[in-house]
Amino acid sequence: MTLYPWLVPIYQQLTHTFLQGRGHHALLFKTEVGLGTEQLISQFADWLLCQMPQGEKPCHQCKSCLLRQSGNHPDFHLLAPQESKEILIDQVRELNQQLQTFAQQGGNIVVYIQGADKLNEASSNALLKTLEEPHEGVYFLLEAPIQDAILPTIQSRCQTYLITAPKVDSAMQWLAEVCPNTSFETRQIALNICHQRPLICKSFLENDRLPVRKAFLQTFWQFLKTRDVFLLYSAFDKERLFEQLEWLESFFTDSLKAKMGIQHGWINTDLGNAIPIFSQRFHAPLLLEGHRIVQQTQRDLREINAVNQELMLLDGITKLVMTLFG
Numbered sequence: 001m002t003l004y005p006w007l008v009p010i011y012q013q014l015t016h017t018f019l020q021g022r023g024h025h026a027l028l029f030k031t032e033v034g035l036g037t038e039q040l041i042s043q044f045a046d047w048l049l050c051q052m053p054q055g056e057k058p059c060h061q062c063k064s065c066l067l068r069q070s071g072n073h074p075d076f077h078l079l080a081p082q083e084s085k086e087i088l089i090d091q092v093r094e095l096n097q098q099l100q101t102f103a104q105q106g107g108n109i110v111v112y113i114q115g116a117d118k119l120n121e122a123s124s125n126a127l128l129k130t131l132e133e134p135h136e137g138v139y140f141l142l143e144a145p146i147q148d149a150i151l152p153t154i155q156s157r158c159q160t161y162l163i164t165a166p167k168v169d170s171a172m173q174w175l176a177e178v179c180p181n182t183s184f185e186t187r188q189i190a191l192n193i194c195h196q197r198p199l200i201c202k203s204f205l206e207n208d209r210l211p212v213r214k215a216f217l218q219t220f221w222q223f224l225k226t227r228d229v230f231l232l233y234s235a236f237d238k239e240r241l242f243e244q245l246e247w248l249e250s251f252f253t254d255s256l257k258a259k260m261g262i263q264h265g266w267i268n269t270d271l272g273n274a275i276p277i278f279s280q281r282f283h284a285p286l287l288l289e290g291h292r293i294v295q296q297t298q299r300d301l302r303e304i305n306a307v308n309q310e311l312m313l314l315d316g317i318t319k320l321v322m323t324l325f326g
């Protein structure tokens, strides 16, 4: 597996630290989405488990490496949120029990905790002791979104690595390689819309989302004219709500920038004409409030699982119409 280029420096830094004998037994990776950080962690786990690592690389040939490739390594444990969207105490208890025994392959043991922000109070408490007094050769690799808070008791026992979006130049270079049939300009516009996240941008380009976004924003334009809540509601693809709400959010952000005469750092660089027209129609506090409503809708959809998604979206759009035209 070849690492994404923006992950290579951090991988090298990690292995270098460990080769010098300064490796920490609990590492917390706080990451932006769409950067493939799970690839970094997985490869680092391979390296920790490999019986004959070649410098900073796993050998890909030893029994441990082969077990990893088949997805059956007995000393690799994955902990991830269950359907309840949390990591439950029973999962941690089971892990603790497994960690009582020695490594079956005689090497290291690796615990990969995906969504470490989803550890609740009870499951964190159950994890703490293991995290505090680990057995020799047991490594914890925790992953969590950069914007979400981790319980301080957990975070304080880890060494934290921040994984952020690569520089525009290197993201553009990579996109040119993986999406060779797109123009430079298209890639540039898409990367901006995707907030510089290369993997999300790759999927955006491959699925030809640029015209879809254009059509969606045109409907938003229609909605502003007609104030027809259901028109905008029906333009939402229920499978891709977050992507569309993000488009709307950045539309408001850029409109505010236009209002304040800020010319740089726009996300919708291809809408340089439409956005100023939109922004002229509303006072700054209304644009700010519109932006807040879109953000709140995103948050509600992410955090509240029990309630009907459609209803929440409809509620957001209704608030938007009341605010802008109320």
Ligand SMILES: [Zn+2]
Pocket: 049, 050, 051, 052, 053, 058, 059, 060, 061, 062, 063, 064, 065
């Ligand atoms: Zn190996």
